[in-house]
Amino acid sequence: MPPGDQEIRDRPLGSRAGGDPHPQAPAGPSRGGGRKPYGLTITLGAAVAGLYAGLFLWQDVVTDYFTRGGAYAVLPIVTALAFSVLHGAFTERFWIVLGVDRRGDRRNQREPD
Amino acid sequence: MTAALASASDFIELDAFRCAYLILAGFVGGLVSGFIGSGGAFVLTPAMMGLGVPGLVAVASNMCHKFPKALVGAIRRARYGQVDLKLGIVLGASAQAGVIVGARVQEAVLAAFGQAGSNLYVSAAFVVVLGVVGSFVLLDARRSARDGPARPRRLTRLARWVHSVHIPGTMMRFRSIHSRVSVLFTIPLGFATGMLAATIAVGGFVGVPSMMYVLGVPGLVASATELVVAFIMGMVGAFNYALSGLVDVRLALLILAGSLFGIHLGAIATTRVRPVMIKVVMGVVMIIVLFSRALMVPVYLSELGTLGDIGQRASQALRVASFLVNAAGLLAGAGLILRAMWQGRRPAALQGAP
Numbered sequence: 001m002p003p004g005d006q007e008i009r010d011r012p013l014g015s016r017a018g019g020d021p022h023p024q025a026p027a028g029p030s031r032g033g034g035r036k037p038y039g040l041t042i043t044l045g046a047a048v049a050g051l052y053a054g055l056f057l058w059q060d061v062v063t064d065y066f067t068r069g070g071a072y073a074v075l076p077i078v079t080a081l082a083f084s085v086l087h088g089a090f091t092e093r094f095w096i097v098l099g100v101d102r103r104g105d106r107r108n109q110r111e112p113d
Numbered sequence: 114m115t116a117a118l119a120s121a122s123d124f125i126e127l128d129a130f131r132c133a134y135l136i137l138a139g140f141v142g143g144l145v146s147g148f149i150g151s152g153g154a155f156v157l158t159p160a161m162m163g164l165g166v167p168g169l170v171a172v173a174s175n176m177c178h179k180f181p182k183a184l185v186g187a188i189r190r191a192r193y194g195q196v197d198l199k200l201g202i203v204l205g206a207s208a209q210a211g212v213i214v215g216a217r218v219q220e221a222v223l224a225a226f227g228q229a230g231s232n233l234y235v236s237a238a239f240v241v242v243l244g245v246v247g248s249f250v251l252l253d254a255r256r257s258a259r260d261g262p263a264r265p266r267r268l269t270r271l272a273r274w275v276h277s278v279h280i281p282g283t284m285m286r287f288r289s290i291h292s293r294v295s296v297l298f299t300i301p302l303g304f305a306t307g308m309l310a311a312t313i314a315v316g317g318f319v320g321v322p323s324m325m326y327v328l329g330v331p332g333l334v335a336s337a338t339e340l341v342v343a344f345i346m347g348m349v350g351a352f353n354y355a356l357s358g359l360v361d362v363r364l365a366l367l368i369l370a371g372s373l374f375g376i377h378l379g380a381i382a383t384t385r386v387r388p389v390m391i392k393v394v395m396g397v398v399m400i401i402v403l404f405s406r407a408l409m410v411p412v413y414l415s416e417l418g419t420l421g422d423i424g425q426r427a428s429q430a431l432r433v434a435s436f437l438v439n440a441a442g443l444l445a446g447a448g449l450i451l452r453a454m455w456q457g458r459r460p461a462a463l464q465g466a467p
Contacts, residue, residue, distance in 0.1 A: 052366070052370065055362075055363065055366060056127075056363070059127075059363055062362060062363070063124055063361065063362070063363065066355075066358075066360065066362050067358035067359075067360070067361075068358060069355070069356050069357055069358040070356065072355075072358075073352055073355035073356045073358075074352075074355075075355075075362075076177055076351070076355050076360045076362045076365065077177070077348065077351060077352055077355060079362055079366070080177050080178065080180070080181045080351070080362070080365055080366065080369065081181055081184070083181065083366055083369060084181030084182065084184060084185050084369060084373065085185075087369065087370065087373050088181075088184075088185035088188075088189075088373050088377075091373045091374045091377050092189065092377050094374070094377075095374075095377050095378060095381060100378065100381060101381060102193060102380075102381050102384040102385075103384045103385045103457070
């Protein structure tokens with residue numbers, strides 16, 4: 001199945017007309033030039049640390065309930081989602097604080113692959 | 114179902130070393146996942162089993178970390194405008210059917226040929242799928258790199274044909290394709306992704322290339338949309354395992370702790386490197402994992418009695434070599450991403466990037 005020879009031009013997602021209506025719209029909690037969210041990152045980090053500490057302090061109780069099956073099956077699912085929301089928010093800001101953030105607006109870039 | 118219920122006493126003790134090991138493995142898996150849309154499961158499950166976790170608990174716990182990780186990655190990449198949510202949901206729904214059929218096939222193979230036969234089936238699927246798809250992805254990456262960033266993306270002949278087919282009542286428009294496509298094409302692709310996920314735990318190895326080459330979705334969007342598919346498949350799969358009490362949530366959350374750092378970095382990387390790197394990383398990881406599974410084929414053939422007895426020591430050596438090559442595949446992927454990010458940090462380096 002060799003690649004064919006028809007060329008196409010990618011339009012950014014999120015636009016029917018092919019142009020991004022908000023090309024400069026910020027897409028994250030903080031962009032490179034602004035103030036870095038130190039306070040929020042520390043707060044979220046402390047909350048995540050608290051959740052993990054609670055999990056391991058009460059690991060016997062947690063694993064007992066979480067492995068009962070049946071209706072208790074929602075417990076690991078909801079817990080994983082809750083951890084991911086909080087921890088995801090923390091890790092996102094963690095990289096921003098370290099200065100590792102997205103570059104440019106990919107939606108406006110033509111992809112040659 | 115009740116017989117399969119695990120009890121808390123079946124779960125391993127977690128000391129500091131094991132915790133650090135799981136967090137680190139999660140980080141590397143998350144980094145690759147955030148970048149190419151899949152990956153990690155093929156190393157994380159064996160990594161957990163290496164700590165003494167029973168196989169089913171390892172698979173279930175891995176599944177339980179996978180869907181929230183995919184959710185976070187999908188949200189992040191949606192902010193970059195890279196996710197086609199509608200396509201992800203359509204593929205994810207049909208992938209569920211593939212997962213069910215794939216699991217039934219696994220059970221049938223296990224019943225007919227035993228554990229060695231089942232392992233051989235999984236390894237053969239790895240070798241065939243990764244050999245074919247991985248080679249094609251790498252060849253295409255080479256072509257894209259040779260053409261350079263100035264040349265517009267090309268559709269494959271297959272994708273052009275898929276776009277040209279009009280079947281009344283089945284047509285659906287997807288933003289990433291810029292065309293109406295019959296769901297009679299997307300359903301088999303989602304189904305194949307689900308079947309592969311149930312067979313080798315990495316459905317994205319078929320899902321991402323099929324979106325790119327069959328539907329004509331750009332690589333960046335395909336890898337991001339695969340995260341939506343992985344979320345849908347992972348959540349349903351994890352819930353099924355949780356019904357049997359097989360999820361060790363401590364393992365899932367420890368891996369998640371590392372992988373969420375990794376998946377954000379992988380998503381950021383997609384904005385800092387040339388898009389062709391998606392194909393390079395995916396192709397390289399696929400080919401290395403292929404070799405890893407190929408190393409195990411003689412072991413399973415020997416256990417089935419087809420190859421004759423290769424001996425305990427040779428068998429053990431092949432198992433260790435297979436795991437190391439597997440881990441090397443994931444590390445190579447992570448290394449390529451970090452290297453590309455490092456090179457892409459300079460504004461001048463991005464002049465060549467689209």
